[in-house]
Amino acid sequence: MLELNEISLRFGDKRVLDGCTLHLQKGEHIALMGPSGCGKTTLLRIALSLQVPDSGTVQRKAGGLAAVFQEPRLLPWRTAAENVNLVLSDREETLPEARAWLKRLELDDAGDLYPAELSGGMQQRVSIARALAASPALLALDEPFKAMDSALRERVMGLTAERVKDTALLLATHSEEEAEALGCRVLRYQDGKFV
Amino acid sequence: MSPRVQGLFRTLAVLLFWLLVWTSAAALAGQELLLPSPAQTARKLLELASGAEFWLTVGRSVLRVLTGILAAVTGGVLLALLTHRSPLCMALLSPLMTLVKSTPVASFIILALVWLGRNTVPVFIAALMVLPVVWANVSAGLRGIDPGLLELARVYELPRLRVLRRITWPSVRPHLRAALRSALGLGWKAGIAAEVLTVPALSIGKRIYEAKLYLETTELFAWTAAVVLVSLAIEKLLLRLVGKESTHAGTE
The missing domain is CATH 1.10.8 (Helicase, Ruva Protein; domain 3)
Structure with a gap:
């Protein structure tokens, strides 16, 4: 569904991603975890073709895309x-x-x-x-459940998990609980890669 | 009393105040030739308005200026779209627009009189005055579109027409409204000024010129009042066409 190969990106002197490779199949759920500013959102943006990496390739099979960004991005x-x-x-x-x-x-x-x-x-x-x-084929979620109380968050996570069963899911989060609730394989940030 | 009624009373009170000031000034001047009173002006305006020629004159002037304004709005929007997409076009066009804005309108009127027929000059001048304002405001509107919303449209692969209708237009519209608000009066006044200098048949400008020539100060005031009233009507009409301001964080 999504193939990110050898993705590298620098912001000025800071190397954020360094040869990062990630393959995501239909129905597979992956959570990207790591400290703030490590490049989770950046990798999500590259996967959505909103950002061009310095090097590496992005391949996405045809199919609908959807995303929940850190900010709601609603038309006012x-x-x-x-x-x-x-x-x-x-x-x-x-x-x-x-x-x-x-x-x-x-x-x-x-x-x-x-x-x-x-x-x-x-x-x-x-x-x-x-x-x-x-009903996307690939859904990208960037810390989507913050600003919700714990009971509501659980219900919303349950609903999301139910809906994305057959969807390729890429989640950027700090929360093990969210990753688990959505049935994600966790990749952690290490030296410019998610492993 | 509702805020709307209160606002209406305030507007009426302000109007009344300035009418009183005008009446007192006219009484002090003591001669209709120097400064006619509001009553004398209104009487003259009503007298003029009772003849078919008045409406024909107003209609022809409105048609000339409105043609110029509409051409400028269309041209300004298209040029803004072009310069938004092309930095080269922006670099080329930007100084030209600054030049047009800083050049005295009288210079353009005289030049246009050399190039164009006397009926076309007011159209050209009104367009020339409105174009840079519309271009600048619409350009600002396009630059101000929330990039987050454009990214959203890209991710969800929204059709181009939907993006134009739901994101671009609502973002640009407040800027276009502001442009119309400031440019309409400018275009109308410049158009009438062009008519005064080119005196085309059946034009408010010609009537103002003749009033000046024959020292018909009251008629000059009456025609000026007609210009102000028509200007207000055109502004209301065009702003209505562009749509109402929303009470939410934007318009659509």
Whole structure:
């Protein structure tokens, strides 16, 4: 599904990734763990083709992509339901489906609210609803469950795990618990690589 | 009392205050030739407005200036898209726009009179005044699009039209509104100034020129009042076309 081969990247004098190789099959879940700033998000961005590495290759099989970024990235001028519907058809007929996803994320009453009217945690759940609604072949999650209390986090992780069973999943996290809940094989950062 | 009614009363009170100042100044001047009063101006405006020629004159002037403004808005948006994509085009166009903004409008009017017919000069001048403002504002809007949202669109492989409709346009629209707000008055006034100097048939500019020539100060004021009223109407109309401001963190 995704092949990252010999990826290297420097930020100025700092070598972040150094010959990092990662292969991800359909239905396989991988968690990238390591200290803050080690390059987890960077590798995710390279996998999503949002960043070009200094060297190495990225190969991705055709299929839908979705991502939950560290920040919700909602359109401020669209309601929560419309934000989810954006990755569906963006037409009236799929709005009920978008609302259903919000309901699963326990945002039943938030559908008609704008992002500015939602708390940070609620906005993040809207972005999770959007990613899950997209039915992607490859899902990238960058610390997606922060800003949620532990009980809610558990329920949202359960829902996510259920939805991504057949999806290739790349998770950047600091939490062993999240990696375990999503059934991830953990790769840890070591000398510019995730091993 | 609702805030809207309060606002209305405040506007009326301010209007009344300045009408009183104008009336007092006219009374002090003591001669209609020097400074007609608001009542005399209104009477003259009503008298002019009762004839078909007034509406034909206003209509022709509006048509000329509006043609220029619409051409400038279209051109400004297209040029902004072009310069946003091409740094070379930006480098070439940027000094030209600065030059247009800093050159006195009278110089352009005289030059345009040499190049173009007298009916086309007001169109050209209105366009020339509006174009740099629209270009600069729309360019700022395009630069201000949240890169995070564009990345989101790339990841989810959103169709180009959806990105344009849901991300680009709502991001640019407040800037276009601001551009229209500041450029419309400018374009309209420059267009009328061009008419005064080129005196095309059936134009407000020509009537203002004639009023000046024959020392018809009241008529000059009446036509000026007509220019102000039409300017306000055009601004309201075009801003309505661009859409309402949203109360949320943006517009669409």
